[in-house]
Amino acid sequence: MNLFNPQRYHHGDRLTLDGASVRLRVDARARRVSIRIDQQKREVIATAPTERRLPEAIAFARDRLVWIATQLARLPTVASLAPGQTIEVLGQPCRLEGGSVRGKLIPATDVTPMRLLAPDDERFTRTVVRLLKAESKRILAERTAVHAHALGEPAPSVAVMDAKGRWGSCTSPRRTLFGGAHRVGSIRYSWRLILAPYAVMDYVAAHECAHLVEANHSDRFWALVERLIGPAKPHRAWLRSHGPRLHAFGSPPS
Numbered sequence: 410m411n412l413f414n415p416q417r418y419h420h421g422d423r424l425t426l427d428g429a430s431v432r433l434r435v436d437a438r439a440r441r442v443s444i445r446i447d448q449q450k451r452e453v454i455a456t457a458p459t460e461r462r463l464p465e466a467i468a469f470a471r472d473r474l475v476w477i478a479t480q481l482a483r484l485p486t487v488a489s490l491a492p493g494q495t496i497e498v499l500g501q502p503c504r505l506e507g508g509s510v511r512g513k514l515i516p517a518t519d520v521t522p523m524r525l526l527a528p529d530d531e532r533f534t535r536t537v538v539r540l541l542k543a544e545s546k547r548i549l550a551e552r553t554a555v556h557a558h559a560l561g562e563p564a565p566s567v568a569v570m571d572a573k574g575r576w577g578s579c580t581s582p583r584r585t586l587f588g589g590a591h592r593v594g595s596i597r598y599s600w601r602l603i604l605a606p607y608a609v610m611d612y613v614a615a616h617e618c619a620h621l622v623e624a625n626h627s628d629r630f631w632a633l634v635e636r637l638i639g640p641a642k643p644h645r646a647w648l649r650s651h652g653p654r655l656h657a658f659g660s661p662p663s
Contacts, residue, residue: 418463423452426467427474429481431455433463442466444473446480448574449656453477485654490534496658498523498541499548500606505537512536514544538659545569545603552611553596556618556637565594565621572599574656576613576648579620594621601655605647612644 420435430452439458442465447454455466470477490496492507502522507529517523527536546569554564562582582594596617602610615637623630634641 417460418467419460420463422463424467426453426470427478429453429474429477431467431470433457433466435460435463442469444470444477446477446484448484448653451481451484483653485657490537490659492527492529492533495522496525496604498525498544498603499610500608507533512540514540534659541603541659542569542600545598545600548607548610549598549602549614552614553618556615557621559637560618560622560633562618562621563593565596565618568595568597569600570597572597572601575599576602577617579617579624581621581624599655601658604655604658605651608638609644609647612638612641613648616641 418433420433422433424431424433432447432452432454434454434456435458436456437458439456442455442457442462444453444455444466446452453470455463455470457463457466490505492505494505495502496505497503501517504522504524506524506526508526510526510528512528513526515524515526525537525540527533527540546567549569550567553567557564565579565582577596577598580595583592598613598617602613612634615634619630619633619637622633631641638644
């Protein structure tokens with residue numbers, strides 16, 4: 410580096426440190442430099458409060474290369490989807506099958522497991538993900554309506570997203586200007602919740618619906634969650650333990 414003309418870094422720049430991909434990020438709300446692992450993209454995010462402090466964030470990442478290597482090594486291997494594989498859907502085995510079909514999710518019976526059929530060509534992975542997204546949205550919309558009703562709230566709009574780290578996000582309902590109609594809230598979920606047990610998926614729906622009433626994580630908020638689905642800690646622990654595996658599902662290899 411030229412001491413009289415030091416290299417300038419900008420938000421969004423990428424560099425490689427000891428084989429690890431590092432993306433630079435500026436966040437004016439940050440109080441200090443920091444690093445974290447983006448599990449879905451399998452890269453390091455180095456954050457600084459201003460662009461002037463991005464070199465500090467890079468130096469911070471260099472000082473923690475051993476930690477970075479350990480965290481990246483712990484991420485689950487991203488495997489391509491293929492006919493013959495068995496995945497878990499709502500905590501139950503689901504066999505992936507290829508053939509001359511447009512795509513279909515067949516529920517389990519007393520003698521056969523759940524099956525997901527998709528074209529046995531380059532559309533296979535795309536079709537599998539599309540069907541899982543549709544099923545995820547269907548179930549989450551049902552559970553969201555149930556929990557919102559239990560809280561005395563109008564059912565919010567529901568969408569699924571390809572989230573990088575969050576399982577859900579809620580926009581609280583609000584009244585329009587001049588005493589107009591009450592605008593319903595909206596909730597967005599990670600479609601990969603379909604890969605979790607049903608009870609965990611239902612917990613996330615209850616969690617986000619509780620935010621329709623309490624836009625925080627206060628004691629009142631957690632009381633609402635437990636009123637809807639009982640103790641939340643086991644479901645939160647499951648997501649912490651299995652989240653990286655779910656986020657890796659359907660992601661392109663690095």
